[in-house]
Amino acid sequence: xxxxxxxxxxxxxxxxxxxxxxxxxxxxxxxxxxxxxxxxxxxxxxxxxxxxxxxxxxxxxxxxxxxxxxxxxxxxxxxxxxxxxxxxxxxxxxxxxxxxxxxxxxxxxxxxxxxxxxxxxxxxxxxxxxxxxxxxxxxxxxxxxxxxxxxxxxxxxxxxxxxxxxxxxxxxxxxxxxxxxxx
Amino acid sequence: xxxxxxxxxxxxxxxxxxxxxxxxxxxxxxxxxxxxxxxxxxxxxxxxxxxxxxxxxxxxxxxxxxxxxxxxxxxxxxxxxxxxxxxxxxxxxxxxxxxxxxxxxxxxxxxxxxxxxxxxxxxxxxxxxxxxxxxxxxxxxxxxxxxxxxxxxxxxxxxxxxxxxxxxxxxxxxxxxxxxxxxxxxxxxxxxxxxxxxxxxxxxxxxxxxxxxxxxxxxxxxxxxxxxxxxxxxxxxxxxxxxxxxxxxxxxxxxxxxxxxxxxxxxxxxxxxxxxxxxxxxxxxxxxxxxxxxxxxxxxxxxxxxxxxxxxxxxxxxxxxxxxxxxxxxxxxxxxxxxxxxxxxxxxxxxxxxxxxxxxxxxxxxxxxxxxxxxxxxxxxxxxxxxxxxxxxxxxxxxxxxxxxxxxxxxxxxxxxxxxxxxxxxxxxxxxxxxxxxxxxxxxxxxxxxxxxxxxxxxxxxxxxxxxxxxxxxxxxxxxxxxxxxxxxxxxxxxxxxxxxxxxxxxxxxxxxxxxxxxxxxxxxxxxxxxxxxxxxxxxxxxxxxxxxxxxxxxxx
Numbered sequence: 001x002x003x004x005x006x007x008x009x010x011x012x013x014x015x016x017x018x019x020x021x022x023x024x025x026x027x028x029x030x031x032x033x034x035x036x037x038x039x040x041x042x043x044x045x046x047x048x049x050x051x052x053x054x055x056x057x058x059x060x061x062x063x064x065x066x067x068x069x070x071x072x073x074x075x076x077x078x079x080x081x082x083x084x085x086x087x088x089x090x091x092x093x094x095x096x097x098x099x100x101x102x103x104x105x106x107x108x109x110x111x112x113x114x115x116x117x118x119x120x121x122x123x124x125x126x127x128x129x130x131x132x133x134x135x136x137x138x139x140x141x142x143x144x145x146x147x148x149x150x151x152x153x154x155x156x157x158x159x160x161x162x163x164x165x166x167x168x169x170x171x172x173x174x175x176x177x178x179x180x181x182x183x
Numbered sequence: 184x185x186x187x188x189x190x191x192x193x194x195x196x197x198x199x200x201x202x203x204x205x206x207x208x209x210x211x212x213x214x215x216x217x218x219x220x221x222x223x224x225x226x227x228x229x230x231x232x233x234x235x236x237x238x239x240x241x242x243x244x245x246x247x248x249x250x251x252x253x254x255x256x257x258x259x260x261x262x263x264x265x266x267x268x269x270x271x272x273x274x275x276x277x278x279x280x281x282x283x284x285x286x287x288x289x290x291x292x293x294x295x296x297x298x299x300x301x302x303x304x305x306x307x308x309x310x311x312x313x314x315x316x317x318x319x320x321x322x323x324x325x326x327x328x329x330x331x332x333x334x335x336x337x338x339x340x341x342x343x344x345x346x347x348x349x350x351x352x353x354x355x356x357x358x359x360x361x362x363x364x365x366x367x368x369x370x371x372x373x374x375x376x377x378x379x380x381x382x383x384x385x386x387x388x389x390x391x392x393x394x395x396x397x398x399x400x401x402x403x404x405x406x407x408x409x410x411x412x413x414x415x416x417x418x419x420x421x422x423x424x425x426x427x428x429x430x431x432x433x434x435x436x437x438x439x440x441x442x443x444x445x446x447x448x449x450x451x452x453x454x455x456x457x458x459x460x461x462x463x464x465x466x467x468x469x470x471x472x473x474x475x476x477x478x479x480x481x482x483x484x485x486x487x488x489x490x491x492x493x494x495x496x497x498x499x500x501x502x503x504x505x506x507x508x509x510x511x512x513x514x515x516x517x518x519x520x521x522x523x524x525x526x527x528x529x530x531x532x533x534x535x536x537x538x539x540x541x542x543x544x545x546x547x548x549x550x551x552x553x554x555x556x557x558x559x560x561x562x563x564x565x566x567x568x569x570x571x572x573x574x575x576x577x578x579x580x581x582x583x584x585x586x587x588x589x590x591x592x593x594x595x596x597x598x599x600x601x602x603x604x605x606x607x608x609x610x611x612x613x614x615x616x617x618x619x620x621x622x623x624x625x626x627x628x629x630x631x632x633x634x635x636x637x638x639x640x641x642x643x644x645x646x647x648x649x650x651x652x653x654x655x656x657x658x659x660x661x662x663x664x665x666x667x668x669x670x671x672x673x674x675x676x677x678x679x680x681x682x683x684x685x686x687x688x689x690x691x692x693x694x695x696x697x698x699x700x701x702x703x704x705x706x707x708x709x710x711x712x713x714x715x716x717x718x719x720x721x722x723x724x725x726x727x728x729x730x731x732x733x734x735x736x737x738x739x740x
Contacts, residue, residue, distance in 0.1 A: 043628040045635045053635060125634040126641075144631045167223065170277045172616040175609035178547040 034062040040081045044073045045124035046146035048098045053124065061086075072098040083097075104160040105143040106150075110135050112157035119149035119158060186414055189434040191427045193563040195596045197353050197516065199392060204477040205356035207484035209364060212474075212500060213340045218260050218286045218491030219527045220246065221273045225320040226327045227253030232284060238265045241295035243468050246284050249315045255328045256318045258468040260489035263288035270692035274494070274512050274529055278522030285498030286491070288347040297466035302375055307334075310379065318530075319459060323347060323425070323452030324513070329459065332451070333379045336444045340381025343448035344430060346373055346456055348389035348396065349416065349423025355534040357473040357484040358453050360485045362389065362396035365457055366403035368464075370411065371731050372456030377409065380449055384412075387453075388428045391415040419518065421594040425450040427563050454533075461725040474532055475503040478511075479539035488528045494535055495524035496578050501537075508543070515543065516595040558597035560606060564590045570606050576612035580621070583614050591615075605709040660684065 028054060038058035047076075051057040060066035061082070065089065068082040069091050078135040083090035093100070108119075120126075127143045129138030130142040149158050220302060223229035230247035234240055240259040245258040263286045271279035303309055315330035321385055335341040350358040377385055387404075389397050404411045416422055416431050429450060436445050443450060452474065461467045470490055474497060477483035481502025486489055488497060498510065509517030512532055521535075558568035566587055574583035588611060597607045638724070664683045707715070 038632070041628075042624075043631040045631065046325055051660065054632070055636075059243075065454040073322070081680060125417065125631050126638050127634070156270065165279065167273070167275060167277070167279050169620075170275075170279055170616075171620050172609070175606055177606060179549055183634045 015122055029058060034059045036062050036085055037082065040074070040085065042073045042080060042144075044144040044146045046073060046144070046148060048072050048158060051095065067091075067094065069094045070097045072100050075100045077080065101145075102162045104145045105140045105164045106138045106145070106147070106158050107161045108136050108138055109157040109159070110137065112155050114155055114157075116154060118152040118154065122148045122152045124148060186412060186432075187434075188414070188416060189738075190417075191563050192424070192565050193432045193561045193596060194419070194421065194427075195599050197387055197420055197506060197599060199418070200354045200477070200541055201356050201359065201392065203354070204475050204483035204485060205359050205393075205395075207482070209360055209485050209487055210373065210496060210500075212486040212492055214288055214290065214292060214489065215492045215496055217266075217493075218263070218288060218489065219271050219283045219284065219410070219493065219526065220257055220260065220491040221271070221281055221283045221529055222247050223273070223281055224257065224326060224490070224535050225255045227251065227255075227323060227331075229253060229282065230257045232264050232268050232282075232283065234268075236265055236268055239263070240286060241293050243297055243470060244381075245316065245468070246286075249328075250313075251333055254315070255320050255326055255330070256468070257284070258318050258470050259286055260470040260491050261286070261288045262291050263291040264363055272523045272526045274519075274521055274526040274532060276519040276522070283527070288320070290509060297468075300463045300468050302378060302463050307379055314459070314462060315590050317462045317466075319455070319462055320530050321452055322454030322458060322472060322530065322533070323423075324517070324531060324533065329451075329455055330682045331591045332449065332708050333376060335380045335449075338447075340383075341444055341447060341449050342382060343384045343433060344373070344376055344380055344382035345425075345428060345448060345450040346376075346385070346387040346453055347423060347428050347450050348387055348393070348400070348453045349412075349428050349579050350393070350519075351390060351418070351420045351423035352516055352534075354393065354477050354536050355475050355514045356477070357475045357533050359393045359396050359483050360452055361457055361473050362393070363399050367401040367406075368460040369400070369453050369456045370403050371464060372458070372460035373411065373451075374407070374409070375459055376449075376456065381520065382449075382584060383501055385410070387411060387413045388414065388416045388419045388422075390422060392418040394395045414437045420596065421563055421592070422593060424563065424592055426592070439587055455557060472528070472530065472532070474528055475534040476537070477534065478537035479504055479542055481508055488532075490529060491527045493524070494526055494528060494532075495519065496537060498537060499566075503537070504539070506539045507537055508539075508540055509538045511538065516599065517593060546604050546606075546650075549605045552603055554606060555602060557602065558599045561596040561600045563594060563596060564592055566591060568607055571614070572605065572610050575610040578617075580614055580618050584618065588614055588618070599613045634637075650731060660687075 002153060027065045031044060038055055041054040041058055043054050045053045047053065049057045049066065050064070051060055057066060061068060068088070069079050070084065071078055079093060080090045113136050113174065115130060115135060117130065117132050119136060120128045120130055125142055125144055125147060127147065128136055129139060150160070166178065222232065228250040231250045232247045234246045241244060241262045242259060246258045246259050246265070249256045264288045265284060267285040269283070271285065272278070273281040273283065275281070276561060300310070300313060305313070311330040311333055314333065315328060319329035319331055320326040321332065348358055348362055350356070373385060376382070387400060389400065391397070397413060400413045404413050425443065429443060429448060430436055433448065435448065437446055445633055445699050458469050462469070471487055472490065473485050474488045476497050477487050478594050480498060481504060482502060485732055486497055486500065494510065509520045510524060512521050513519060513534055514536060518534070518536055531657055550570060552572060554569050556569055562568050568588050571583055571591065574580070574586065577668035591611050593608050593611060595608050598605070601607060661684070663678060664680060664687060
């Protein structure tokens with residue numbers, strides 16, 4: 001009887017040590033689920049979800065503090081992907097956080113710009129170049145279209161320009177085939 | 184020829200329709216009044232304009248330079264004046280305009296100075312750059328920059344060189360007539376390729392429905408000082424595909440996701456070899472090409488056309504007829520419908536196929552897929568087209584990629600044999616472009632994430648830097664003051680140090696104030712001094728008066 005107890009205790013101690021050691025040895029840095037969620041989010045960093053950027057929103061979803069339908073730039077497709085990842089039912093976008101808009105880039109009317117640098121401070125991806133009392137301009141290739149530069153502008157010289165379809169951005173459409181009525 | 188030939192899987196045999204256009208000699212299309220030359224005619228980065236509006240250019244002058252290694256230059260096809268650099272219609276199925284250089288021709292067709300290249304004496308890298316600057320791109324259809332392709336890779340030599348004269352697509356005959364009339368130059372180009380690639384085995388594959396081209400190439404090859412095998416391959420669509428031609432001639436398959444140089448061979452089109460010979464032996468850039476105009480026209484034939492010539496002029500030359508329902512650039516299997524005939528002929532334009540109701544009756548309405556797998560039997564890339572169709576239609580692009588969607592060469596065999604008349608290739612093109620768009624979005628998102636994280640890091644760094652700077656400054660001041668009383672001999676406590684700091688700040692402020700004293704009080708006359716004294720006395724009196732009632736008020740309250 002005693003031998004059996006000792007053996008069981010021994011096994012428990014050994015496995016406990018192995019588990020404890022491996023918990024330290026193979027500790028995963030950061031939150032892997034938040035990483036995966038962050039990879040799906042569109043990285044506009046617009047804050048429409050109510051969090052200061054995509055990463056904090058991803059972390060909030062991972063903790064269960066935020067819903068998956070708060071990201072208008074990601075659209076319904078993004079919600080579907082998040083639902084697939086988390087194994088929950090997709091839902092429609094929460095309209096209180098905004099509605100999806102066509103992809104746009106900010107454009108500074110350089111005649112009106114007074115060089116106040118407020119938009120530069122607001123831009124989450126450093127996509128505006130300029131300096132105090134110098135004309136500012138958007139680096140279009142790096143603009144995510146988050147619209148965060150619009151409110152701080154004291155002279156309202158920034159507008160959002162939808163990205164027009166041109167040859168490099170053109171996509172084949174889903175073919176429409178007329179089906180013959182059989183029955 | 185006793186060479187053993189291999190057979191690729193699948194393939195179809197559509198009606199050839201070659202005889203319509205291959206009997207007539209090559210006609211040079213007349214010089215148009217206006218040439219519209221697109222800057223995106225090849226795979227890779229579009230060329231960058233190097234001329235300005237209003238500039239006079241000569242025939243063969245570079246008007247746009249290559250941008251990066253996978254790109255080629257673009258040249259003026261004739262002499263004239265640049266009238267515009269703007270968006271113009273281009274031969275693209277979307278009908279969207281693209282950046283083009285428009286040249287108003289002056290009719291003199293005046294060449295820029297050009298000289299043959301001594302390719303044997305040139306370093307391979309220099310020669311490749313030179314060919315890129317001469318605008319050479321593959322004329323078989325993919326328009327891949329030839330300079331970049333003429334690179335044997337790390338091994339330094341590519342044992343097998345294949346020249347593709349397959350031209351398997353129905354109706355098209357431009358390679359056929361080129362081989363009939365310019366076999367010598369094609370072989371000259373091949374000699375340059377052999378030199379650059381270090382190849383020991385040179386194979387020319389020509390479908391056996393082109394006996395005249397085979398004869399002409401064989402008699403030209405007999406004159407050469409190195410061995411070239413001219414091989415007749417059985418006529419079967421798509422034997423002219425680079426991978427299919429490779430398999431027929433060598434039995435080798437290029438593995439999925441690898442390049443043909445990885446298995447020791449490289450494939451070039453006969454048109455590319457001809458253009459290379461013109462470039463090396465005459466120094467001429469790629470400014471013209473052969474274009475078959477056939478189908479529903481009065482005189483189907485091949486034209487030597489300057490790049491930039493509007494398509495409608497060729498159709499007029501060939502004799503346009505009533506009942507035209509559309510024009511394809513390319514053949515009936517892989518060709519693209521042209522939304523506008525104002526678009527110019529580009530390096531990729533091998534054929535203009537004019538359609539009519541009689542020649543190309545509209546397809547019957549599609550029926551649902553019955554999974555008969557006839558498409559799988561016909562697929563030369565050994566794919567499962569019915570599965571790819573299912574995934575593409577459902578938007579399940581990940582699965583489509585698992586089924587090797589990107590090995591699809593869009594040859595159209597599957598659509599050709601489909602008993603339900605489903606436009607299968609359209610679905611694959613749709614799926615491919617969706618996947619590319621997704622990848623592009625992903626790259627943009629990754630860039631945005633990186634920049635956002637860097638911004639946060641930068642803000643954090645600036646904050647700590649500022650705090651450190653302030654702390655260091657305060658520390659320095661404290662040390663400075665601590666040193667002063669040490670001379671006096673008093674040990675400073677913390678409170679003393681603070682007091683000393685305040686005293687020092689006050690002293691600084693005082694000094695500043697006295698520095699800012701008015702400068703017009705020096706060298707005054709006695710009268711002025713007296714006046715000042717009087718004024719000061721009055722001021723003191725007023726101040727005194729002003730203070731008294733205030734004090735009395737305070738006392739009262």
